[in-house]
Amino acid sequence: MRARYLGIGAIVVYCLAPFYWMLVSSLRRTNDIFDSGPLPDPLSLESYRAAFAAHNGFLRSLLNSFIVAGTTTVLVLIFATFTAYALARLEFRGKGVVLALIIATSMFPGISLLVPLLQLFSQIGWINTYQAMIVPNIGGVLPLAVWNLTAFFRQMPSELEEAAQIDGCTPTGAFRRVILPLAAPGVFTTAIITFIAAWNEFIIALSVVNDNTLKTAPVITSQFTGTTTFDSPFGTQMAAGVIVTIPLVILVLLFQRRIVTGLTAGGVK
Incomplete structure (x- = not known):
């Protein structure tokens, strides 16, 4: 039992160590950024003030990320829900x-596209637009x-729709009133995964948009510059x-x- 807990602890430490170091480094002064101590001494918010400096455009970039990730999530849920229901029934x-073809398309690396x-996008005038980031994300x-x-x-048993139709629902009504509410955990899990993927997307957003x-x-984070254009802050x-x-956290x-409910639903019958 002790070995099991030690193993779990080791995995947790391994996964969280980069995030811990990122947090600690963000709280150091610029002159102390390469210190090897486990905690910042002294504590400083200098880096956070610099991140939100007006010339960086970081605050605007957060809004852009919410727009792109939110729109992508809504559209993906609409398309995926109807498509998945048709394929299931x-x-x-x-x-x-x-x-197999649907899942195979997700195996192509983004750089190849x-x-x-x-x-x-150059031909249709989509460069420097939100849709140039949203459509590839979808x-x-x-x-x-x-x-x-x-x-x-x-x-989900097909008898649910049959029972609803016996009670007077149309097929569409049975789907909307019975199936969708019961499918909420799976839909919600899919929404979270979609939002995280769209929020973290980098290569397409870097390539199709050059308007700050x-x-x-x-993208904005990767393009921060320090006191000169040649140093990395x-x-x-x-x-x-x-x-x-x-x-995301x-x-x-x-x-x-x-x-968890959405990921484990259907695992045991």
């Missing part, structure tokens, strides 16, 4: 192949969302990293029960 030849996306996260929700809908007023927080970047991580802590 309809029987047709080649359904397994369709599911960058050149064609740039060419397409394409990247949608396959996983469809796969996750399909598995969730499959474990439209850049997302990860590690403390400021660490502070920005902590700030960018906070919304709060989201997971507030809704961890729903997330």
Whole structure:
């Protein structure tokens, strides 16, 4: 039993150590950034003030990240819910192949799609727009969302819809009034995963937007400069990293029960 707890503790320390060091570094003074002590001495908010300096545009980038991640999450949930429900309930030849192709599309690295996306967006005038970041995000996260929700809908008995239709519901009404409320844990889990993926997306946002007023927080953070354009302000970047991580941590802590419920639903019949 003790060995089990030691193993769990070692894994927790291994996973959290980078975040701990990021937090500690963000609270050091610029002159002390390379100190090896476990705690900042003295404690300083200098890096946080620098991160929110007006010329950095970091506050605006946080708003951009919320717009991109929020819009992506809403659209992915709409598309994925209807697609997954159809794949779970309809029987047709080649359904397994369709599911395999859907999940296979998520295996392509984003960098391989960058050149064609740039060419397409340049032709249709989408460079330096929100949709240039949102549409690729949808394409990247949608396959996983469809796969996750399909598995969730499959474990729900079809007798639920039949009972609702006997009581007078249309197929659409049965889906809206019976299935969706019961599927809330799975939908909510998918929403959290989608939001985190869209919030952390970097390579597409870096490539299709060069207007500082439209850049997302990860991009702006990577482009911070120090007193000259050739030095890297590690403390400021660490502070920005902590700030960018906070919304995700709060989201997971507030809704961890729903997330666990959604991930484990259907695991035991």
